[in-house]
Every structure is written in structure tokens, then in C-alpha cells.
Amino acid sequence: MTKKDSPHRAEIDYLRERVAYLEAANHWHHYAMDVLASMTSxxxxxxxxxxxxxxxxxxxxxxxxxxxxxxxxxxxxxxxxxxxxxxxxxxxxxxxxxxxxxxxxxxxxxxxxxxxxxxxxxxxxxxxxxxxxxxxxxxxxxxxxxxxxxxxxxxxxxxxxxxxxxxxxxxxxxxxxxxxxxxxxxLREQQHQTLRKITQRQSKELLHQHSHDTLTGLPNRVLFSDRLSQLMQRRGVPDGHIAVILMDLDHFKRVNDSLGHRAGDILIRRLAGEMRNTFLSAEVTRRYHLDVANVTLSRLGGDEFGIILDNVASLDLVARFVQQLIESISREHEVMDHQVFITCSAGISIHPFDGNDADTLIKNADAAMYEAKQRGRNLYQFYTKDLNSQTYRHLVLENQLVKALARDEFDIHYQPQVSLRTGKVEALEALVRWHHPEKGLLSPAHFIPIAEDTGIIEGLGLWVLKRVCEDMHRLREADIEPPRMAINLSARQFRQAKLVERYAAILKEHDISPHRIELELTESTIMQDIHVAVDMFRQLHQLGFRLAVDDFGTGYSSLNNLKHFPIHTLKIDRSFVSDTPHDRDDTAIVTAIVAMAKGLGLEVVAEGVENEEQLAFLKQLDCEFIQGYYFSKPLPFSELCEYLKAFSYS
Structure with missing residues (x-):
């Protein structure tokens, strides 16, 4: 090939490549169209x-x-x-x-x-x-x-x-x-199927939904009340009774708060199944001289269940039935891999003694159940006629208590804790009082249990800490160095979410050091849940709060439990101090508590000291701090300043 032919050859090669490319592209195009045509599948x-x-x-x-x-x-x-x-x-x-x-x-x-x-x-x-x-x-x-x-x-x-x-x-x-x-x-097919099913089952489902609880499948309050009314209208055995039993779980809200509402639903459904299998069985009903048809088990709502026993031969059989009910429920239950200890309380009303219509019997059984809770829970109570008046008074007080905070009806009285070594007021216990618009000044015993049950205690506790901080500043303005302040924490406050963060925020807002505040919890509160208590104590301790165990000796704690808590102070319950030094047992208990506290490096406060003999006895034991009427009753702030300026003990 000559040089003259080279450009011509290159052009031919290019055209061949171009044709090959176009043929390949055309082939790919036809292939792609074939693929796209197959997309109808x-x-x-x-x-x-x-x-x-x-x-x-x-x-x-x-x-x-x-x-x-x-x-x-x-x-x-x-x-x-x-x-x-x-x-x-x-x-x-x-x-x-x-x-x-x-x-x-x-x-x-x-x-x-x-x-x-x-x-x-x-x-x-x-x-x-x-x-x-x-x-x-x-x-x-x-x-x-x-x-x-x-x-x-x-x-x-x-x-x-x-x-x-x-x-x-x-x-x-x-x-x-x-x-x-x-x-x-x-979607269209599903809608068609749904409509067909609704049409077929509508009447039956609506009737069932109206009369049965969706979670447990048990009769609901409507059917419960209806059956009770029917039984009262056609009582078959003249000497038989109709017993109405209302039962609910104690502190069930804790389960929902700690594990979630799904866990609560699981527990309710499981308990309903267990009660159905136990108390609607022929074996158990025969034990109480009943037929299965004589027993109606119902879920009335929330954690509340109702039971009707028809033609009951005696009240003793009712009591035994309810006792078995409580014992079968009051135990540990495993819920979502957690062990939950549950107790229950029950109230009982009897026809014809406690009412002649369904609403009255249910209302009276409810009053009896509330009384069982007031008496300590995990027990039953028969209705008596004075319960309704007590329940009404409680309801009125509860409504007034809700408004008391907004109306600024609370006050703080302070009781001194005196050091027998220095002769000074080393601390003040803050005790809340309610200036009731009708009943006058009420002590905590009249309203704290209600505040605890209703949850009002959480807001009241925060109010107390704020007021104490304000009063500490007021003491400084009066040229008085404020002593350490002791504040009580109730069981519900202790379980309050974000308690530590909220208390820390209040102290920061008022520029008060945490070590100037001592938080007191009763021994029985701590013993309810050792692990939770230890964790909370450690958080409060790390923040700088002083910590005290109140009413020590009444909560059945062991030394093994006590050693895990980062506490500073033990307060001897006044019930042990009141009869010292004459009562041998109380004297021995107080002596042992003081010796134990010293061995653990803890301060001791003896409450309820009222006379010279008690003071001399405690001084002999080298008990550091004394609190009681011997030195002072709880004082409003207006009297506290004068007391602190004038106080002298040596």
C-alpha cells in the first residue's frame, strides 16, 4: 500500500466501525423495545x-x-x-x-x-x-x-x-x-369484603360491643348492671342473698407509668383470664355452694372488676370467696419480662340489706372498696351505712385540696432540731399546714393521704421546696443565718419522674446550696422498692442533698439494706421516744438505734421529746439532736424569727 492509499484506508476503517456501532445500537434498540413490550406482564x-x-x-x-x-x-x-x-x-x-x-x-x-x-x-x-x-x-x-x-x-x-x-x-x-x-x-376488594362482613355481622357485633369489654371479653358495666337488676327482680330463693363485689388493683397506675399502657393491658387481660378460669369453674363454685350460673364476672373499666354472686347462703361464704379472690391476685406477675407485685382491694354490698336497686348496690360496694384502700389495701370491706358519709366528706376535701394550691392556702411551720453538743438550733423541719377556709388550720394527717392518692402531692412537694428556699432568704434578710432545712418526701414524690432535675432547678433558681437541704423519707417508703430507693438516693446524694431516714424502727428494714444507702441521719420515731425511759422495751430499742447509728457514722435525731426525763435519757446516750415540744412546737415563719433570736440552750 502506498502512502497515498493510507488516508483512504483509515476512512474505510472508520466507516466500518461506524456501521458496526450503528448495527449494534440498532440491535440494542430492537432488544430494548422487545424488553419494554414484555412489560405488560x-x-x-x-x-x-x-x-x-x-x-x-x-x-x-x-x-x-x-x-x-x-x-x-x-x-x-x-x-x-x-x-x-x-x-x-x-x-x-x-x-x-x-x-x-x-x-x-x-x-x-x-x-x-x-x-x-x-x-x-x-x-x-x-x-x-x-x-x-x-x-x-x-x-x-x-x-x-x-x-x-x-x-x-x-x-x-x-x-x-x-x-x-x-x-x-x-x-x-x-x-x-x-x-x-x-x-x-x-383497596377496592378490601372495602367490598369489609362491607360484606359488616352487613353480615353488624347486629351481633354491635350488641356484643355494647355489652362486653373489648380488652377482656368479659361483660362490661352496662351488662353487669342489667344482670344485677334482673336478678333482683326474680329472686328465686327467699333466704338467699345477692352479693355485689367490686375489686380493683392497688397502685395499678405504677404499672402503666413504669412499663407502659401495653403492659397494663396485658396484665388486665391475663388477670381476667385467670379469674374466669378459677371463679367460673364448677369446682370452685361448688365450694361456696353456688352454681356457675350464679356467678357473673365483669370488667367495669380500667383496673376495676365486678362480681355478682346470686343465691349466696351466708355472708361467711361471701367473705371466703372474696378472700380467695384477693389471695389469687396478690402475688408477683410476670409482665413483658418484668416481675410486678400486685395487690387488690375489694368492697362488698349485699341485697337486700344495702340497697334495692342496682345503682345503689354498686355505689355502696364502691364505697366499701374505697374504705378497704383507706385501711391499708390488699383486703376487703363490707359496706356499712356510715361509709357513704365518709366517702362524701373525702370527695369534698379532695375537690377543695385541688384548689388550695392555686388559692395559696398552704403554709410552712418549722420545728427546730437542737444539738445537745452545741446548744444551737442546727436544723428546722419544714411541716406543711393547710389554712382551710372552713375548718381552719389542718395538719398533714388530714390531707396528705388524699394528696398522695390523687397525685396533688407532686405539685405540693415542689411548692414546699420553693417556699423553704424563699424563707431561707427571708431569714438572711432578718440577719439570721438559716439552719439546715429538713423536708419530707412522700412515697409518691419519691417515684416522681424527673424529681432530681426539678429539685436541682428550684435550688439553682433560688441560689440555695443542696447541702443546706436534708430530704427525709420514711423507712417504710424506702422498703417498698429497695433497688429504686438506692438509685434515687445516690442521685440525690451526688447532687449534694443530705438524706435522712424518718420514723426509723417502724419499717422493718435490715442492716443489710441500710448499708447500701448514702444517708446522713436516722430519725427515731416518736412512738419509741414517748415512753422512755420508763418502758423497758422502748428504752432498749432507742439505745440500740443510737448505738447502731454511731457505729455506722450517722447522726441521730430523736423525735417527740417532751420532758426532762426523756431529754436526760437521750443525753446520756449521747444522742446528737433533739426535736419535740420540749424545745418548741412547729412555728409559723412570723414566730420563727423571734424564736431563733431568743433561743438559748446550754
């Missing part, structure tokens, strides 16, 4: 291919004809906007792809890819070879995102996939519409 218009799996399988069959993928997954978005893997390329079972997608979601790349509306390729990373990429493409119609396609592809295949990626967009666009269509078909 994707559409969810036929009954046999309306489910998600079928649609995604057909879509993937098209995709792998235009892309050489090592792995692929189709993620479908649910109603909560979560993307869930709905279909995986056959033969791919490892978790690498799913792990990679989780990383993309965490990094925000998944959300970025959704908004691109075209294929995006990124390095796969992880344990994949360096030339491995992930292809992502949103699966969406023009108005709604249905999901996301994620495919894994190697570099060589990716370079040859430019045209395939364009076809991928068309396939996934049609897939989105297929999913949309299938969803509409499914």
Missing part, C-alpha cells in the same frame, strides 16, 4: 398478578435483561414512610446489600437518591471490590413514591450500561404505576 390489571411480589418479580425479569447485576433489591415504602425490602434478586441471600442500604439511609444518600428521579451510581464501599457500584433509582409515579430500587454492579458492566439505565427508568416508572394500580384494586 408487570401491570397489576389482572387478578393473578396484583400482589407486590408478582409485580416486582416481573419487573426484575425485565431489569436483568438490560443490566448485568450481581445483586438487587426492591424496597417498598409503607404507611409510616419506612422502606422495607420486598423483593430480592433470586439466589442472593447474604445481608451485605441490606447493610449497605442501612448505611445509605443513615448517611442521607438514600433520601438524596429518592429526589433525583433518575439512576444514581455511587461506590458500594464496605467489603466490596473497588470497582463495585450501587445503582439506585426511585420507584415512583408522577404523584407518589412507591419505593426504591438498589442494584449492585461491577465497573465493566456499569460502563456498558448507559442505555440499560435509561430503560431501567422506564421499567421502574411502569412498575410504580403497576403497584399503584394493584394497591387500588386491593
Amino acid at each position: 408487570i401491570f397489576g390489571d389482572h387478578r393473578h398478578n396484583r400482589d407486590t411480589q408478582t409485580i416486582l418479580k416481573c419487573a426484575h425479569d425485565c431489569v436483568i435483561r438490560v443490566l448485568t447485576l450481581e445483586d438487587a433489591g426492591y424496597y417498598i415504602v409503607d404507611d409510616d414512610s419506612n422502606f422495607n425490602l420486598a423483593y430480592r434478586q433470586p439466589g442472593c441471600t447474604d445481608e451485605e446489600l441490606e447493610a449497605a442500604v442501612e448505611c445509605l439511609i443513615d448517611e442521607g444518600k438514600f433520601a438524596w437518591a429518592i429526589n433525583q428521579n433518575h439512576p444514581v451510581c455511587i461506590h458500594a464501599g464496605g467489603r466490596y471490590p473497588a470497582d463495585t457500584h450501587l445503582v439506585m433509582h426511585v420507584v415512583s409515579t408522577r404523584t407518589r413514591i412507591r419505593g426504591m430500587f438498589v442494584g449492585r454492579i461491577r465497573g465493566t458492566a456499569l460502563r456498558a450500561a448507559e442505555s440499560g439505565l435509561k430503560v431501567l427508568s422506564i421499567i421502574l416508572f411502569n412498575t410504580a404505576y403497576a403497584l399503584e394500580s394493584a394497591a387500588l384494586y386491593a
Whole structure:
């Protein structure tokens, strides 16, 4: 070949390459059109291919004809906007792809890819070879995102996939519409089925829902009251009685607060099943000379259950029945892998003695149940006629108590704690008082139990701490260095969420150091839940509060428990001090408590000291602090300043 022929030869080679390229492109074009023509299998218009799996399988069959993928997954978005893997390329079972997608979601790349509306390729990373990429493409119609396609592809295949990626967009666009269509078909079919079922069962379901509890399946309050009324109208045995028993769980709110309402529902449902199996069994009912038909078990709402016993031969049998009921419930129950100790209280009213209509019998049984709770819980109480008046008085007091804080009807009185070593008032115990608009000044014994039951105590406790902080500043303004302040914490306050944070915030707001405040908890409160108490004590201790155990000797704690608490002070209950030094037993108890406290390096405060003999006895024991009427009654702030200025003891 001559040099003259070289340009001509190059041109021929170029044309041949161009023709080959065009032929290949034409071949690819026909192939792609064939793939797209086969997409009719994707559409969810036929009954046999309306489910998600079928649609995604057909879509993937098209995709792998235009892309050489090592792995692929189709993620479908649910109603909560979560993307869930709905279909995986056959033969791919490892978790690498799913792990990679989780990383993309965490990094925000998944959300970025959704908004691109075209294929995006990124390095796969992880344990994949360096030339491995992930292809992502949103699966969406023009108005709604249905999901996301994620495919894994190697570099060589990716370079040859430019045209395939364009076809991928068309396939996934049609897939989105297929999913949309299938969803509409499914929704329509579901609606048709629902309407048919409602039509068929409407009367029966409405009647059952009206008369039965949805959680337990037991008769509800409506049916309970109706059955009671019917039984009273057709009493069969002249000498038989109808007993109405109302029972609810003690402190059930703790379960909901600590474990959640789902745990509470599980416990209620389980207890209902156990009571149904036990007290509606022939064996148990025969024991109380009853038939199964004589017993109606109902859930009245919340944690309250009702039982009707018809034709009961004697009140003794009723008492034995209720005692077994309480014993069967009052134990540990496992709920969601937690051990929960539950007790219950019950009230009983008897027809015809306690009422001649259903509402009266239920109301009186409820009053009796409330009385059982007032007497300490985990027991039963028969209705007596004076209970209604007590319940009414309690309700009135509760309503007044709710408004008392807003009306600023509370006050703080302070009782000094005197050091026998220094002769000074080293601390003041803050004792809340209620200036009742009708009853005058009320001590805590009249309203703290009600405040505890209703939850008012939580707000009242925060108010007390704020007032104490304010009074400490007022003492300084009166040129009196405020002693340490002792504040009582009730059982409910102790379990209050964010107690530590709220107390810390109040002290910071008033610029009071935590070590100037001593928090007192009764021994019985601490013993209710040792682990919770230890944790709370440590939090308060780390914050800087001083901690005291009040009414020591009455809560049945052991030294093994006591040593775990970061406490500073033991307060000897006044019941032990009042008869010293004449009562041998009380004298021995007080002596032992003082000796034990000294051995543990704790300060001791003796409460209820009222005379010289008690003072001399305690001084002989080297008891550090004395509190009681011997030195002073609890004083309002107006009298406290004068008392502190004039006080002298040596």
C-alpha cells in the first residue's frame, strides 16, 4: 500500500466501525423495545398478578435483561414512610446489600437518591471490590413514591450500561404505576369484603360491643348492671342473698407509668383470664355452694372488676370467696419480662340489706372498696351505712385540696432540731399546714393521704421546696443565718419522674446550696422498692442533698439494706421516744438505734421529746439532736424569727 492509499484506508476503517456501532445500537434498540413490550406482564390489571411480589418479580425479569447485576433489591415504602425490602434478586441471600442500604439511609444518600428521579451510581464501599457500584433509582409515579430500587454492579458492566439505565427508568416508572394500580384494586376488594362482613355481622357485633369489654371479653358495666337488676327482680330463693363485689388493683397506675399502657393491658387481660378460669369453674363454685350460673364476672373499666354472686347462703361464704379472690391476685406477675407485685382491694354490698336497686348496690360496694384502700389495701370491706358519709366528706376535701394550691392556702411551720453538743438550733423541719377556709388550720394527717392518692402531692412537694428556699432568704434578710432545712418526701414524690432535675432547678433558681437541704423519707417508703430507693438516693446524694431516714424502727428494714444507702441521719420515731425511759422495751430499742447509728457514722435525731426525763435519757446516750415540744412546737415563719433570736440552750 502506498502512502497515498493510507488516508483512504483509515476512512474505510472508520466507516466500518461506524456501521458496526450503528448495527449494534440498532440491535440494542430492537432488544430494548422487545424488553419494554414484555412489560405488560408487570401491570397489576389482572387478578393473578396484583400482589407486590408478582409485580416486582416481573419487573426484575425485565431489569436483568438490560443490566448485568450481581445483586438487587426492591424496597417498598409503607404507611409510616419506612422502606422495607420486598423483593430480592433470586439466589442472593447474604445481608451485605441490606447493610449497605442501612448505611445509605443513615448517611442521607438514600433520601438524596429518592429526589433525583433518575439512576444514581455511587461506590458500594464496605467489603466490596473497588470497582463495585450501587445503582439506585426511585420507584415512583408522577404523584407518589412507591419505593426504591438498589442494584449492585461491577465497573465493566456499569460502563456498558448507559442505555440499560435509561430503560431501567422506564421499567421502574411502569412498575410504580403497576403497584399503584394493584394497591387500588386491593383497596377496592378490601372495602367490598369489609362491607360484606359488616352487613353480615353488624347486629351481633354491635350488641356484643355494647355489652362486653373489648380488652377482656368479659361483660362490661352496662351488662353487669342489667344482670344485677334482673336478678333482683326474680329472686328465686327467699333466704338467699345477692352479693355485689367490686375489686380493683392497688397502685395499678405504677404499672402503666413504669412499663407502659401495653403492659397494663396485658396484665388486665391475663388477670381476667385467670379469674374466669378459677371463679367460673364448677369446682370452685361448688365450694361456696353456688352454681356457675350464679356467678357473673365483669370488667367495669380500667383496673376495676365486678362480681355478682346470686343465691349466696351466708355472708361467711361471701367473705371466703372474696378472700380467695384477693389471695389469687396478690402475688408477683410476670409482665413483658418484668416481675410486678400486685395487690387488690375489694368492697362488698349485699341485697337486700344495702340497697334495692342496682345503682345503689354498686355505689355502696364502691364505697366499701374505697374504705378497704383507706385501711391499708390488699383486703376487703363490707359496706356499712356510715361509709357513704365518709366517702362524701373525702370527695369534698379532695375537690377543695385541688384548689388550695392555686388559692395559696398552704403554709410552712418549722420545728427546730437542737444539738445537745452545741446548744444551737442546727436544723428546722419544714411541716406543711393547710389554712382551710372552713375548718381552719389542718395538719398533714388530714390531707396528705388524699394528696398522695390523687397525685396533688407532686405539685405540693415542689411548692414546699420553693417556699423553704424563699424563707431561707427571708431569714438572711432578718440577719439570721438559716439552719439546715429538713423536708419530707412522700412515697409518691419519691417515684416522681424527673424529681432530681426539678429539685436541682428550684435550688439553682433560688441560689440555695443542696447541702443546706436534708430530704427525709420514711423507712417504710424506702422498703417498698429497695433497688429504686438506692438509685434515687445516690442521685440525690451526688447532687449534694443530705438524706435522712424518718420514723426509723417502724419499717422493718435490715442492716443489710441500710448499708447500701448514702444517708446522713436516722430519725427515731416518736412512738419509741414517748415512753422512755420508763418502758423497758422502748428504752432498749432507742439505745440500740443510737448505738447502731454511731457505729455506722450517722447522726441521730430523736423525735417527740417532751420532758426532762426523756431529754436526760437521750443525753446520756449521747444522742446528737433533739426535736419535740420540749424545745418548741412547729412555728409559723412570723414566730420563727423571734424564736431563733431568743433561743438559748446550754
